[in-house]
Structure formats: structure tokens, C-alpha cells
Amino acid sequence: MKKAIEVENLTKRFGSFTAVNAISFDVAQGEIFGFLGANGAGKTTAMRMLCGLSRPTSGKGAVAGFDMIRQPEEIKRHIGYMSQRFSLYEDLAVWENIRLFAGIYGVPEKEIAPRTDGMLARIGFESGRNTRVKELPLGWKQKLSFAVAIFHEPKIVFLDEPTGGVDPLTRRRFWEMIYDAADRGISVFVTTHYMDEAEYCNRVSIMVDGRIDALDTPKNLKQQFGVRSMDEVFHRLARENALTSNAN
Amino acid sequence: MISCLGISKKYVSVEALKDITFEVPQGEIFGVIGPDGAGKTTLFRILTTLMLADSGTATVNGLDVVKDYREIRNHVGYMPGRFSLYRDLTVEENLNFFAKVFHTTVKENYDLVKDIYVQLEPFRKRRADALSGGMKQKLALSCALIHKPAALFLDEPTTGVDPVSRKEFWGMLQNLKRQGITILVSTPYMDEAALCDRMALIRNGSFLAIDTPEGITAQFSKPLWAVRSNRMSKLLADLRAGDGVESCFAFGDRHHVTLKREEPGRLREYLANQGHQDVEIDRIQPGIEDCFIRLTMP
Amino acid sequence: MMFLSFVKKEFLHIFRDPRTMLITLGMPVAQIILFGFAITTEVKNVRMAVFDPSHDISTQRIISRMQASEYFDMTQVLHTADDINSAFNKGKAELVAVFSDRFDENLLRAGKASVQLIADATDPNQAAMLTAYASNIIADYRQELLREHRIPFLIEPEIQMLYNPQMKSAYNFVPGVMGLILTLICAMMTSIAIVREKEVGTMEALLVSPLRPVWIILAKVAPYFTLSIVNIISILLLSVFVLDVPVSGSMFWLAVVALMFIIVALLLGIVISSVATTQVTAMLASGMLLMMPVLLLSGMIFPIENMPVILQWISNIIPARWFITAVRKVMIEGLGVSYVAKELAILAGMAVFLIAVSVKTFKIRLS
Numbered sequence: 001m002k003k004a005i006e007v008e009n010l011t012k013r014f015g016s017f018t019a020v021n022a023i024s025f026d027v028a029q030g031e032i033f034g035f036l037g038a039n040g041a042g043k044t045t046a047m048r049m050l051c052g053l054s055r056p057t058s059g060k061g062a063v064a065g066f067d068m069i070r071q072p073e074e075i076k077r078h079i080g081y082m083s084q085r086f087s088l089y090e091d092l093a094v095w096e097n098i099r100l101f102a103g104i105y106g107v108p109e110k111e112i113a114p115r116t117d118g119m120l121a122r123i124g125f126e127s128g129r130n131t132r133v134k135e136l137p138l139g140w141k142q143k144l145s146f147a148v149a150i151f152h153e154p155k156i157v158f159l160d161e162p163t164g165g166v167d168p169l170t171r172r173r174f175w176e177m178i179y180d181a182a183d184r185g186i187s188v189f190v191t192t193h194y195m196d197e198a199e200y201c202n203r204v205s206i207m208v209d210g211r212i213d214a215l216d217t218p219k220n221l222k223q224q225f226g227v228r229s230m231d232e233v234f235h236r237l238a239r240e241n242a243l244t245s246n247a248n
Numbered sequence: 249m250i251s252c253l254g255i256s257k258k259y260v261s262v263e264a265l266k267d268i269t270f271e272v273p274q275g276e277i278f279g280v281i282g283p284d285g286a287g288k289t290t291l292f293r294i295l296t297t298l299m300l301a302d303s304g305t306a307t308v309n310g311l312d313v314v315k316d317y318r319e320i321r322n323h324v325g326y327m328p329g330r331f332s333l334y335r336d337l338t339v340e341e342n343l344n345f346f347a348k349v350f351h352t353t354v355k356e357n358y359d360l361v362k363d364i365y366v367q368l369e370p371f372r373k374r375r376a377d378a379l380s381g382g383m384k385q386k387l388a389l390s391c392a393l394i395h396k397p398a399a400l401f402l403d404e405p406t407t408g409v410d411p412v413s414r415k416e417f418w419g420m421l422q423n424l425k426r427q428g429i430t431i432l433v434s435t436p437y438m439d440e441a442a443l444c445d446r447m448a449l450i451r452n453g454s455f456l457a458i459d460t461p462e463g464i465t466a467q468f469s470k471p472l473w474a475v476r477s478n479r480m481s482k483l484l485a486d487l488r489a490g491d492g493v494e495s496c497f498a499f500g501d502r503h504h505v506t507l508k509r510e511e512p513g514r515l516r517e518y519l520a521n522q523g524h525q526d527v528e529i530d531r532i533q534p535g536i537e538d539c540f541i542r543l544t545m546p
Numbered sequence: 547m548m549f550l551s552f553v554k555k556e557f558l559h560i561f562r563d564p565r566t567m568l569i570t571l572g573m574p575v576a577q578i579i580l581f582g583f584a585i586t587t588e589v590k591n592v593r594m595a596v597f598d599p600s601h602d603i604s605t606q607r608i609i610s611r612m613q614a615s616e617y618f619d620m621t622q623v624l625h626t627a628d629d630i631n632s633a634f635n636k637g638k639a640e641l642v643a644v645f646s647d648r649f650d651e652n653l654l655r656a657g658k659a660s661v662q663l664i665a666d667a668t669d670p671n672q673a674a675m676l677t678a679y680a681s682n683i684i685a686d687y688r689q690e691l692l693r694e695h696r697i698p699f700l701i702e703p704e705i706q707m708l709y710n711p712q713m714k715s716a717y718n719f720v721p722g723v724m725g726l727i728l729t730l731i732c733a734m735m736t737s738i739a740i741v742r743e744k745e746v747g748t749m750e751a752l753l754v755s756p757l758r759p760v761w762i763i764l765a766k767v768a769p770y771f772t773l774s775i776v777n778i779i780s781i782l783l784l785s786v787f788v789l790d791v792p793v794s795g796s797m798f799w800l801a802v803v804a805l806m807f808i809i810v811a812l813l814l815g816i817v818i819s820s821v822a823t824t825q826v827t828a829m830l831a832s833g834m835l836l837m838m839p840v841l842l843l844s845g846m847i848f849p850i851e852n853m854p855v856i857l858q859w860i861s862n863i864i865p866a867r868w869f870i871t872a873v874r875k876v877m878i879e880g881l882g883v884s885y886v887a888k889e890l891a892i893l894a895g896m897a898v899f900l901i902a903v904s905v906k907t908f909k910i911r912l913s
Contacts, residue, residue: 038410039381138285165284165407165436167451168537169544172497179481194437195411199500218501229500231411231439238412296754298911317910322756332751336562337555348551349755391751401754 004029004156004187005050007061007068012045012054019045021210022059027156032178032188034198034218037207038238043191044160046207050189051158052076064155077105080149080157080186084164087145090134094125097133098148105152119147123177139170146177156187163194175200195231204230206237213237249274249399249430250295255304257290264290266453268304272432272446274398277425279444280434281536287453288434289329292403295432296326309398322350325397329404331388335377339368339387342376343394350395360427361390364420382413389420400424402433406440418443438537449540456543461536468534468542470494471510474502477524486522490515497541502528504538548757552765559739560769570735570770574727574777578784581719592676595622595639597630602650604659608687612643617679630664640666641676653691658700665705677705720785721873722844724804725866727777729840732811733818734832736770740819741828759910767812774808794880803876803886806893807869811836813900814865820907840866868892 005027012020020042027033037043048054050063052072061068064078088097095116102112120126123143133141142162150157159178163171175197178188190201198204198218205215214221214237221233250272257265264287272278280288293299295306297317306313311320333342343365347354358365364386371379376387385405392400402421406414418440421431425445433444441447442461449456449464457464475496477483484503487496492514494506507515512529519527534542560566594612598605613620622638624630633639644662646652653659663680665673681703688701740763743749752762782800785791793800814836822828843853843860844867850858861867872889875881883890 038412039408138283161408167283167286167436167544168438168541169497170283172541175498176484179484183481193408193410195439196500200498234411235415238410293750298750298753300911318756318758321754324754326751326754328747328750330747332746332748334555334559334748335746336559341555341558345551345555346751346755348548349752349757351548351756 002029002065003027003062004031005033005061005063005189007050007059007063009059010046010049010056010061010068011058012042012049013057018210020049020056023207023210023212024059025205025212025215027187027189029155029187030182030185031203032182032190032201034201034204035189035191035207036198036204036234037191041207041238042210043207047158047160047189047191051079051081078154080152080154081160082145082149082157082162083160084142084162088133088141088148091132093130093132094120094136094144095129097144098151101148102151105154107152115151119151122180123147139166139173142166142170142174143177146174146181150181150186154186156189157181159188159190161191161193163192163197171197195229195234198230198234206234208237249276250278250306250308250432252291252295252306253304255291255294255301255306257287257294257299257301263453265294265301268453268455270448270455270458272430274430275425275428276445277421277431277433277443279441279447280432280450281436281438281441281444281447281540282434282450283436286450288450289403290453291450292326292328292401292432292434296324296401297321322395323398325392325395325400327388327392327400327402327405329407331384333376333384333388333391336375338373338375339379340372342387343390346391347394352395354394357394357396360396360424361393363423364390364393380413381409382416385409385413385417386420389417393424397429399430399432402431404434404436406435406437414440438535438540441536447536449536449543451544457539464536464539465534468539470506472532472534472538473505473507473512473515474499474530474532475505475515475519475528476502477519477527479524482522483519483524486519486524490518492518495542495545499537504532504534506542549761549765552757552761553768556739556766556769560773566735570731570773570777573730574723574781575784577723577727578720578781578789581723581789591619592617592641592672593621593639594618594641594643595624595630595633596620597624597627597642597644598649599647600645600649600651602648604650604653604687604691605645608645608661608684609643611683611687612680615679615683617676634664634666640672641680643680653699653701654695657698658702660702660704662704677703681705720781720789720791721870721877724778724781724873725807725844725870726837726840727781728774728804728808728811728869729814729832729836729866731770731774731777732808733815733836734829736767736812736815737818737822737828737832738825739770740766740816741822741825745824753911759908763816763908767816770815771808771812774811775804778804791878793877795876796883799883799886800873800876803869803872803890803893806890806897807865810865810869810893810897810900813897813904816904817900817907820904820909836866839864843867844870865893865896 003026008024009022010020010024011018011022023046035043049056049068052075056068063075066074066078068075092100098116099112107115120129125140125144128136128140136144146162163174182188192198201218203215203217204221205212214233216224218230222228222230225233225236227233227236252268252270255265255268268291280291282288290299294301295308295313297313297320300314308320309323313320337345343354368383368387368390371383376384379387389405406417421433425431444461446458446460447464448458457467475483475487484496484498487493487503487505492508492511494508496503496505516527516529560570596609598609612618622633624633630642630644633642642664644664646660649659661684663677665677684701684703688699691699743752753759782793786793815832818828818831822831843857844864845861850861850867853861868889872886875885
């Protein structure tokens, strides 16, 4: 089966500072891959490279079947992206946002209307079609921006802290949407600060100081560290990082 | 120390706060727990005299937030939602500046910030924008503490900060509490709620409950079951479809379930029929998050 | 004490931001030099005519000196006073020297004779240079006479500028640039600096402190006040030493006018900052409401008299207009304080009005 992401020794340096240090991993089609790490561990830099926004200093890889070095534009067209900070245009109506992003990602003109209907029906939001985004509650905004991010049926979708600040109920509904997308074969690459969400991932990687220090299923990771929750796994790894970074 | 009576606030068409009443005695850590947009920041701004309520009264340290606003500003420390630091100033410069603003010096209150400042010391000359999220948060806390306030208002101090830094941060709050400082803290992270002495769950501008963490979880009226099997994703769907199941939510590596009739045996049978293996069903104590979900369930 | 440390912090912000530094300190120099070079053109072989009714030894000697100079190209000898106008109108001369009757006789008998230098001041800078050169030649001749006869003579060149008697444009740029720079630094930079604290969130922390909000504002304003003064001084130095535009009037009153305008501009910045919530809004507001009118309506580039009546009215409410007029009077024309009383009074009135507005819009709280 074709991999959604395959990278080998991916490295990014800024001057003398190595933000991402030779990371290697792959993400299978339809897999939910958790990408964890403390603030400043290099998650954002790594994610930028994977999305084709920044060129790796060295290393190679493919995202959605396209080469990271030679085809960054192709990558951008075949992935979905959603972050807590930017998702939808607040002053546009729901359907206008969908129309806009569908156009940007090259969804064929005549498919947009039926797909919009299908998508709104799936998330149960037919009535909100003409609502301005700024009038929606935060929970709906997040669900909607996720639906928009996968509207063009990308091979893989990148979610950057998608559930920050939402209430527990909405957070769970959001994760049900993630499962749903994964069941349809879309790979999900997700960062989060909620450790219980790490448990929902098929596999989890934990970045420390630019390296991937742990990568496995949540179950195996807990076994490996002999602890009962992902929270403790994270603390074990990130704690060491905090101590070393204080020293320099 | 902090008391709030019938505070309401309306923005154009949104009711940000509806009839909020609560009291916080001296030396308590009081958490205001709820999602973004619930009204936490509005409440903090009213209590720190930055905003006027439409109705209701509030006092901090016995002083009225409207009448005595100037006096209150001498006695409270406030850490707004976005870390209020000067990004182009160094750690030291930030701290000295806020000390001066409050007519004091870093030396004078060094005891209070010592534990936190020790961690910042190696970065003394570094500009604030070059600090990691956790360090920024510690610096912002030091700045809010530098004048030894009687009450500390921390609006989402841990948002966007990694779990390790968050845990350290709460450790610092416990230390401050021991020194008699009253702390009002808001957070969207339910797992932090257990670290408060008392707390209020807030949603859409209303308090859903005010109690100690134990008191809140004691309000959970039904037995709670944690269920797991070899196929967790299918398990969630099957549990939802099961007719004996009242509610079911994913919680990390298990699903938390309440039942219409307390017959876990029948549930086990049903799951086995659906093809699940290694099924575990355990009675557990509900957490704050379970309570929040139950209180907000439609 | 606390105030001073606030001001110090404010200076740190300015010194650490290269863009602010560039705008506040580099801009005035760049503008003055730019305008300076744009208007300084070399003057050579300018067409010149003389009207010499006395036609004696002195006038002949002066005329031949002028002919010998590389600056002038003697094209015409005029025979009647009426020819003077037609020489200008037909473009045959850009400078005309008109000697008085019985020039030499007057000079030797009375020790005093006059010559009139009439210049076409459509390009005022060139006109100023031409008359200066011609005056120099005349002064040289006078020195020579002194050595020959050892009695004091006085030859009075009387300078007349045609078409543009107030020497508008070139000399206007100095007051204009002062008005522009002060508006930029005082109003725009101040409003941006205050709004930045709102945007970053530090304003919240400052408001919840014993600092009185009015002191917060004053502390934010103080560095820009200082920078404005530095700028005025550097603009004056540049204009005197680089552009050769001297300060002909009272330095004291020039300073008073400048201070008055700085206060008005700072108040404008404060008013803008109390309305704007983002740096972009502050920038647009000060750009659209202040900078554009200063450039277009203050008389810096386009003479106010030539504007449509409605724009003339609008120009009345632009503080820079009054500032520029006052500076022009004091600095360029060398007029006394009584001539700028009106401008000073108007600026003072604006200051009072703006203080009232900023007190009214001032917030001790958010929103």
C-alpha cells in the first residue's frame, strides 16, 4: 500500500541551530498519526517542510506521493491543512468559504455543488449554509474548517492543534470526524497538547530537541516506558528535554 | 477576598456573563474552567477593573471594582490571556520594568519570585520573544507577582503550553498559595481542574457548578464504566448503537459509558456478539471532564 | 522615578527596532538631502540683459565684469525701461540689471549709487543664486573702488523677484519637510507605539497597575517628543549648511512655533491611538488623515491660494498648514513674532481642543 508520508533523515538548520535533526518516519494510508512534542521541539518546522512550505536542508521524502524537494507545489495541492489559528474567512458565509477553498484546490466546477450538499449533510449542518462564519460557535467553526480541509479529498490532512480551547464534548465530536475521515482512507497527521488525544492515534511520535525520540502505538509506548498513560510517557521524554535546554 | 454578586455583561447581541455569583476566600486557588468563548476573559476583566459590568457588584480585597478601581490596581496581579510581555526587551528588562511600574524592585520581593526566577536566570539577557512558550509563561507570572499582590488573576496561563510546562506551572501556583496569595485562574484544560481548591465550570456565560473537585465529581449521579476492547473505533459505534447505553464518549484509551440499567454483564454479552475480543468493563470514578460533558450534554 | 524607567523602556523599543530608527532619524536627513539635490541645479551662462541709462565708466566696468563671468551671457542691452518687461516676457533674459541715472557721478559725489537686480523667480532657487552672483560682482567692484580712492562707497543692489515674489517652492520645502517629519514622528509613530501595547496585550497589564493612565500616555509620548526636537535641530542644521537656506528670523520664536506644533501633533497621535485598536488602523488613520493632507493641502507642494475654495477651507483645519506658514515667516522671511501671532494662536487653540478631545476619549478601562 502506498504511504501518505515517507521521510528519511529530514533535517532543517537555521544557521548553526538545528531545528529538525534527521527525522525518519512514515504514515500509512488511512492512519491517524499523532505528532507530539514540547514547545520549541521542532514540530512546527517539521510540519512546514511536510506541507511544502519550507525546503529541507537535507534528507529526502515524499508526501502524498510527491517528492518533497522537487514537487512542493504538487504537495500543496494534494494535502489538506487546518490550524487553530487560521481556518476560514469570518466575513464569508459557510458556502462561500467552501466554494472558495474548493476552487483554490482545483475541485472540478460541477462537482462543487453536490459535494457541498453531501458534506453539509454528513456533518449535519445543512441549515447553516448561508450563515456568516463569524456568527458560528467555536465548535462549529472547527468542525467546518476540518470538513473544508478535506473537501478536495486529499491523501493526507495536517491538523495543527485542531482542538485547542474547545469544550470536552465538542472535542470528542471533532475526533469522531477524524475517525470518519481516516475510515475513508484519508491519513491524518495531528498535533495536540491534550494527552488523552494521543491515545486516539494509531501511532504517536514524540519530538524532543529536533529528534523523534519515540515512535510507536500508544499501547507499545506505555509498555516501553512502563507507565499507564500517554501523559506519563510524554513527561518522561519531555522532562529530559526541559533539563537539557535549561543548561544551554 | 474576591466576591462577585449577580454580575452580568452583554456585548452587542451576546450575553457574555449571566448573573455570576461566587466567593473566593483568602489563600484559595479558584479555577474557572470552561471552553473558549465561555466568558472567562470577560469575568477576569471585570474583576481586574478593566471593564464595567452591566449589572451586579464585585469586590476584591474588600474594595469595589468600580468605585475603588485605583486602589484595587495596587493590590492585584494580572496575567492576561496573551502573555503581556515586551517581546523586544530582555527577561531582566521586563522584570525590572514591571517592578518599577508597581513602585518596587526585584530585590524587595525576590523571595516570592525566587523559585520561578531561578529557572529564568540563565536567560536573563535573552529577549522575551526568543523564549520558549513555557519560559514566557514563567516570565509573565514573575512580572505579575513582582509587587506581591494580595490576589492574582491568571487568565488562561497554560493555553498553548506543553503538558510538562503546565504541570510545573501548577506546582508554582501551589507554592504561591502557601504564601497566602489568593489565585483566580482560568483554563480550558479539564485535567488542571483537579489542582484547584474549588472551581466553577463555566459555559456560555453561566456557571454550571461551583464546588471542590471532589464535590463536582460527587455530583455525577450515575455509575461510570470504562470499556475497552481490541477494536476501539468500532467499539465506540457499537456502544452508541447498544440499547442499554445512555451515553458513551472516548476518553484516551478507553470509552466512558453510562448505562440506562446498571447491568454491565449484559453489555459484555452484547459486545461479544458484535465480535469484540479482550473486552474490559470497569467501574471508575468520574473525572471533572466526565462531569463537564454530562452537564453540557444536550 | 517610575516615570523615567517607563521612558527608558520606551527608548529601548525605539532603539531595538531598526525600522523605527530609520523612520525617525533617517527620514529627515533623506528628505532634506533629496529635496536639496532636486532643487540645486548648477547655474551657468544665464541670459542676462542690462538697462544702463547712465552709461558711464562705473557701469561699463561692472557690466564687463558680468560679461566676463561664466554665469552670465549678456544677450541684450535695453534702451528704455519698457524693454525690461518685454525682455522677460519674450524669455530673452532671466536676469536684468538696471543701473540708476548718473551712476558714477552719484557714486563719487554722494558715495552712494543703486543698481536694481530683477530676476525671474519662477525657479526661485536659480533666481536666488543669480542675484547672489550679481551682487557679489558688484561688491567686488566696490572693493576695488575702495582701494583706488580710499573713501567709502556704497553700491546698493536692490533685488526684485518677478512672478514669484515670495520665493515659493524651494525655500518652502524646508518648512514643509519640517511639518511632514513632525507629523510623521509625533502623530504616526506615537499612535502606533501606544496601539502596539494594546495589540500585544501589555496595555491590559499596565492598566491593572498603580500607574495612572495619563502617565502611561505621557511616558509613551516623551521619547517621540525628544526625537522630534532632535529632528528639528538636524533639519535646521541641514538646511543651513547643506541647502544654504538660512534662519533669517528669531531662533527663539522658531523654537516656540516648533514646540507648539509638536504638542499639537502629539495630541493628534494620542487621539488616534484612543480610537484605533490595531497598529494597522493607527497607521492608516494617521496616514490618511494626517500625512496626505500635509503633503497635498498644507501649501507644502501646492500653493494654497491656487486651490479651489473648498480645499482652502479644508486646509484651514490642518495644523501643519499653520505651522508651515509660521516657519516660513520666521525662518525664511525673517519676520517678527507679531506676524506669526495668528498662526500661534490657531495652533494653541487646536492644542486646547485636542486636549479636551483626548481627555474625553481617554479610557481608564478597556473598551
